[in-house]
Amino acid sequence: MILVVGGAGYIGSHVVKELVQQEEVVVLDNLSTGFISLIDSKAHFIQGDMGDESVLNNIFSNYDIDAVMHFAANSLVGESVQDPYKYYYNNVASTLVLIKTMLKFGINKFIFSSTAATYGIPNVELISEEEPTNPINPYGRSKLMVEDILRDFSNAYNLNFVALRYFNAAGAHKSGDIGESHDPETHLIPIILQHLLGERENISVFGTDYETPDGTCIRDYVHVTDIARAHILSLKALMRGELKSTIFNLGNGKGYSVSEVIKACEVITGRDAKIVYADRRSGDPAKLVASPDKIKKELGWVADLDLTHIVRSAWDWHNK
Numbered sequence: 584m585i586l587v588v589g590g591a592g593y594i595g596s597h598v599v600k601e602l603v604q605q606e607e608v609v610v611l612d613n614l615s616t617g618f619i620s621l622i623d624s625k626a627h628f629i630q631g632d633m634g635d636e637s638v639l640n641n642i643f644s645n646y647d648i649d650a651v652m653h654f655a656a657n658s659l660v661g662e663s664v665q666d667p668y669k670y671y672y673n674n675v676a677s678t679l680v681l682i683k684t685m686l687k688f689g690i691n692k693f694i695f696s697s698t699a700a701t702y703g704i705p706n707v708e709l710i711s712e713e714e715p716t717n718p719i720n721p722y723g724r725s726k727l728m729v730e731d732i733l734r735d736f737s738n739a740y741n742l743n744f745v746a747l748r749y750f751n752a753a754g755a756h757k758s759g760d761i762g763e764s765h766d767p768e769t770h771l772i773p774i775i776l777q778h779l780l781g782e783r784e785n786i787s788v789f790g791t792d793y794e795t796p797d798g799t800c801i802r803d804y805v806h807v808t809d810i811a812r813a814h815i816l817s818l819k820a821l822m823r824g825e826l827k828s829t830i831f832n833l834g835n836g837k838g839y840s841v842s843e844v845i846k847a848c849e850v851i852t853g854r855d856a857k858i859v860y861a862d863r864r865s866g867d868p869a870k871l872v873a874s875p876d877k878i879k880k881e882l883g884w885v886a887d888l889d890l891t892h893i894v895r896s897a898w899d900w901h902n903k
């Protein structure tokens with residue numbers, strides 16, 4: 584049985600939807616940013632906080648948990664600058680309680696949602712896992728701190744972990760039942776689609792003077808379904824004892840600029856966008872594109888779905 588912490592969130596809910604086909608799943612979520620409607624009905628659901636040791640003691644006593652997958656985090660860069668306490672408390676301190684408690688119950692397999700924000704502003708075309716990590720905001724630092732904790736715990740307490748550094752997660756489940764929804768929404772693709780549906784007046788493009796071919800930022804967009812599959816491959820490899828504690832990038836290895844993403848959305852939806860060119864958003868690196876070689880070599884994972892699939896699936900979900 585697998586405990587999925589944060590299973591009511593965007594990425595967690597996609598993993599749960601796949602995982603319930605193969606395993607019994609318990610979801611723990613405090614619903615601070617997640618939605619109960621996203622949790623697959625085949626999963627057991629417990630509303631509570633991963634930083635609450637008594638809740639965890641109950642779960643680990645009552646369910647036979649083999650491994651823990653952890654998606655529960657605050658993830659807005661701007662908010663993390665305004666309110667770093669929230670990020671260090673929820674993302675680091677509460678995670679520490681979760682790991683300590685699972686180890687106390689003899690559970691030592693852990694999958695962690697990390698981020699390309701751990702790299703900061705890298706100066707390479709394709710970012711490999713060996714690139715130095717220099718996060719430039721509290722969100723990225725909170726994720727890197729947990730990676731460091733996991734590495735130390737792996738050495739000291741026989742923890743086996745996989746940390747997956749997501750590039751730009753996007754898209755929705757093919758059923759159209761679950762997709763990306765944040766409040767407030769800050770992510771590019773949902774914002775474009777909301778505008779094309781008439782729910783926003785225009786799209787602001789943050790920065791047109793970056794050192795990229797069209798001057799707008801380049802990102803590596805990876806479909807949430809591909810991300811979910813990488814989690815399940817990682818989990819299975821950990822459960823079979825085939826993988827030692829490690830970190831993988833999750834990306835396509837191909838970048839698209841903000842202008843290219845807007846164009847793709849216009850073509851796929853057949854609608855025209857009203858674009859406003861705005862100043863740079865603080866903390867945005869010009870280009871973040873993954874080298875996905877390590878996870879391909881070790882787990883055979885490659886992203887199957889490209890930007891067209893991402894936008895189509897997100898458009899279906901937004902229309903629903």
Ligand code: UDP
Nearest residue numbers: 769770771774787788789800802841864867
């Ligand atoms: N972006 C933009 N307008 C928006 C939202 C985002 O131009 O309304 C840009 C943002 O500056 C970045 C890219 O789109 O270069 C992707 O941003 P997003 O917030 O989706 O993901 P991030 O890369 O920050 O994790």
